Amino acid sequence: MKIVIPLAGFGTRLRPHTWSKPKPLVTVAGKPVLGHIIDDLLPLQPEEFIFIYGWLGEQIERYVTDTYPQLQARYVEQAELKGQAHALSLVREHVRGELLIVFVDTLFQADLGALRRLDGDGAIFVKEVDDPRRFGVVVLDERGFITRLVEKPATMDNRLAVIGLYYFRRAEALFSAIDELMARNIQTKGEFYLADAINLLLEAGARLRPLPVESWEDCGTAETLLETNRTLLERQRPAPPDLPGVTIIPPVLIAPGATVERAVIGPHVSIGAGATVRDAVVRDTIIDSGATVERALIEHSLLGPRASLRGRFARVNLGENSASDEGDGSW
Helix, strand or coil, rough: CEEEEEEECCHHHHHHHHCCCHHHCCCCCCCHHHHHHHHHHHHCCEEEEEEEEECCCHHHHHHHHCCCCCCCCCEEECCCCCHHHHHHHHCHHHCCCCCEECCCEEEECHHHHHHHHCCCEEEEEEECCHHHCCCCCECCCCCCCEEEEECCCCCCCCCCEEEEEECCCCHHHHHHHHHHHHCCCEECCECCCCCHHHHHHHHHCCCEEEEEEEEECCCCCCHHHHHHHHHHHHHHHCCCCCCCCCCCCCCCEEECEEEEEEEECCCCCCCCCCCCEEEEEEEEEEEECCCEEEEEEEEEEECCCEEEEEEEECCEECCCCCCEEEEEECC
16 A cells, blocks of 8 residues: 655645644644644554655655655655645555555544555545535435435535545546546546545446544644644643742643743643743744743744744744743734
């Protein structure tokens, strides 16, 4: 099996953090989103990971090389952002047979072992939702096979939302559908969508099963990133360090090498390596590596690498190397 991870987007919904780093490297619960995804996929023992990069893609390659030196990895640039299906078309010469496609807007928990027991040509991982009208959903036949993907349905009839994880037993069939999609110039919102290619595949007779995920956490905006941070910390319940003069309200993750003095931390706080938090109250916040918080009370906040916040009672969203001193501003 080969795993393809498209990550060429600009991540505009996570600005200012994505001005200086690609969205998959934004930190949640102690490590980049991409790190959580790779760790979840390693048990599959894939033959190769293929990363389709764009904006600041050299950072992706550096992170993977430094953090996972044992990983068999390939990097392909999507110079023109023409959509998901276009991105996948760029890797066709590198993929034969089994293919798993993973998008990095969301984290998930799923039984990936179910792929070995699959009675079909592939699978789309889904999560049942109360209101499907904001999502792409699958439509099923009486045998439980997928007949169509529908983007943002007008009705509540189909509640199995697509989470961005797809498996194909024969990648060649998917690439043929992508070829047809692009030859016929079938576009949605000016782009070649993977969902449209899959619909062509289904029309040609492919049998795809829906497979459920246990959980599905979004990492696409500041608000959802903080929500995912809360969820992961509650699930992991990391053991807090014993720091004199510091009150910790679990769950809290403080990386080795962080300096925390005379502070109240938590709940739901992640503090990265090399960060400094002093004379502060911090709750429901992600403080990235090398950032500084002093004489401040903050909550519901994101501080990027080496950001600096002093003398604030606020809710903030500071990107990498940003600074905010003295005042009562809010965000």
